[in-house]
Amino acid sequence: MSYSAILKEIARGVHGARNLNVDEAARLYGAMLDGGVPEMELGAILIALRMKGESEDELLGFYQALESRVYTLDTPAAGVRPIVIPTYNGARHQANLVPLLALLLVKFGIPVLIHGTLESQGRTTTAYILRELGILPSGSLAQANTALANDNIAFVPTAVLSPGLANLLALRNRLGVRNSAHSLAKMMSPFSVDSLRLVSVSHPDYLIKMQAFFETTGLRALLLRGTEGEAFANPKRRPDLLYCDDGQSKLLFEAEAGPLKIVPHLPNAIDAVTTAAWIQDAMAGRQPIPLAIINQLACCLYGTGYTSDMNQAKAIVAMETNSLTMA
Numbered sequence: 010m011s012y013s014a015i016l017k018e019i020a021r022g023v024h025g026a027r028n029l030n031v032d033e034a035a036r037l038y039g040a041m042l043d044g045g046v047p048e049m050e051l052g053a054i055l056i057a058l059r060m061k062g063e064s065e066d067e068l069l070g071f072y073q074a075l076e077s078r079v080y081t082l083d084t085p086a087a088g089v090r091p092i093v094i095p096t097y098n099g100a101r102h103q104a105n106l107v108p109l110l111a112l113l114l115v116k117f118g119i120p121v122l123i124h125g126t127l128e129s130q131g132r133t134t135t136a137y138i139l140r141e142l143g144i145l146p147s148g149s150l151a152q153a154n155t156a157l158a159n160d161n162i163a164f165v166p167t168a169v170l171s172p173g174l175a176n177l178l179a180l181r182n183r184l185g186v187r188n189s190a191h192s193l194a195k196m197m198s199p200f201s202v203d204s205l206r207l208v209s210v211s212h213p214d215y216l217i218k219m220q221a222f223f224e225t226t227g228l229r230a231l232l233l234r235g236t237e238g239e240a241f242a243n244p245k246r247r248p249d250l251l252y253c254d255d256g257q258s259k260l261l262f263e264a265e266a267g268p269l270k271i272v273p274h275l276p277n278a279i280d281a282v283t284t285a286a287w288i289q290d291a292m293a294g295r296q297p298i299p300l301a302i303i304n305q306l307a308c309c310l311y312g313t314g315y316t317s318d319m320n321q322a323k324a325i326v327a328m329e330t331n332s333l334t335m336a
Contacts, residue, residue: 010036010037010040012046012047012050012054013050015029015033015037015054016050016053016054016057019054019057019058019061020053020057020060020061026057026061028061028064028066028067029064029066029067029070030066030070031066031067031069031070031073032070033070034066034067034068034069034070034071034074035070035071035073035074036070036074037054037070037074038070038071038074038075038189038193039074039077039078041054041074041173041177042074042075042078042171042173042174042177043078043173044173044176051180052180052183052184055177055180055184055188055189056184056186056188058188058189059186059187059188059189063189063192063218065218065221065222065225068189068192068193068196068218068222069222069225069226071189071193072193072196072222072226075171075174075193075196075197078171078173078174079170079171079174079197079198079199080150080169080170080171080199081199081200081201082122082150082153082154082157082199082200083154083157083158084200084201084202085120085157085158085161086158087118087119087120087161088118089118089119089120089313089314089315090119090202090203090204090205090229090312090313090314091119091120091121091122091157091200091202091204091205091313092114092119092120092121092122092204092205092206092207092309092312092313093122093123093124093197093198093199093200093204093205093206093207094107094110094111094121094122094123094124094207094240095123095124095125095194095195095197095206095207095208095209095240096123096124096125096126096134096135096136096239096240097125097126097178097191097194097195097238098132098235098237098238098239099129099130099132099133099134099135099137099237099239100132100133100237100239100279100284101131101132101237101279102237102279103236103237103243103245103275103279104133104275104276104278104279104283104284104287105133105134105135105138105236105237105239105241105279105284106236106239106241106244106284106288106299106302107123107135107138107239107240107241108135108138108139108142108144108284108285108288109241109288109291109292109298109302110241110302110305110306110309111123111162112142112162112288112292113292113298113302113306113330114306114309115160115161115162116292116329117310117315117329118161118315119161119309119310119313119315120157120161120162121161121162121163122153122157122162122163122165122199122200122204123135123139123162123163123164123165124164124165124166124167124170124194124197124199125164125166125167125194126166126167126178127146127166133279133280133281133284135164135239136164136166137281138281138284138285138288139164140281141281141282141284141285141286142285142288142289144156144160144162144163144164145164146164146165146166147163147164147165147166147169148166148169149169150169150170153165153169165199167194170197170199171197174190174193174194174197177189177190178190178191178194192215192219195208195209195219195240196208196222196228198228203229204229205229205230205231205309205312205313206228206229206230206231207230207231207233207240207241207309208223208230208231208232208233208240209232209233209234209235209236209238209239209240209241210232210233210234210235211234211235211238213234216232216234216249216251219232220232220251220253220258223253223258224253224256224257224258225256227254227255227256228253229253229254229255229312230252230253231250231251231252231253231261231305231308231309231312232250232251232252232253232258233248233249233250233251233305234248234249234264241302241305242301242302242304242305243301244273244275244299244300244301244302245272245273245275245301246264246265246301247262247264247265247300247301247304248264249262249263249264250262250304250305250308252308252311252312254312261307261308261311261319262304262305262308265301271300273297273299273300273301274296274297274299275287275299298330303326303327303330304323306326306330307319307322307323307325307326307327308322310322310325310326
């Protein structure tokens, strides 16, 4: 494979660049994941792809390369589809409530696999909050399988599931910008069975691109504009919650519009200790769970097969979360 030839095609600027086809993209990304691309060429390719923007075929090829290089976890014996939550951003201005959503899902008996980074880069990561809640990172596939079997929840660093992807993600610090690996991480699932991916995006254009990817692959996902990049519905203003399955998409909740009707009760600081304490209060019924999280929880029950009826999912979640405050 000639990397200089690939660069000539993809590094001609937004309007002059040629997109790779699926096979070319799969071969290229496979070499990148395997560490076979020289350092200088790798950096140039990553920057060129970022400047050009990945095409649908390129994302599909990249995903095919990644899928064959992700280590597989045991299938949880829960009778419902497991949920996979990528977490690669953390909190900057607003509390990170990924752990709250995860614990609520566990309360319904749904297995939850969270994967992401241990590095903070000045943010409050999900891993830090989970640690305060007594959920430590799984350092191996065996530990992750044990955590899922015993507790229905596990946090797994990216390097445990895909060392090659973790290496590409780590280049953000050297290159100063994100690269295709950050998109691929959101598509990753380490289960051989059908799972529900929670996929957040930051920009409307990328939501369209992600929707096209999941419709093409037929994979199951709940798409949303994330909260500071994390895959939980913004408590201050619920985004569109778009469900993809079997090549089709449907909007389960529309984004809230207009003035904020109710100001949600949220942690008064974004650090891990404060956020974890607030989450414990919410799980114990001492703090109201934000409506946007309740709405997303209903979508997750529907997407995991906990119930096949969305209206029933809404009713179950409303009843269960209301009982928390009455406990």
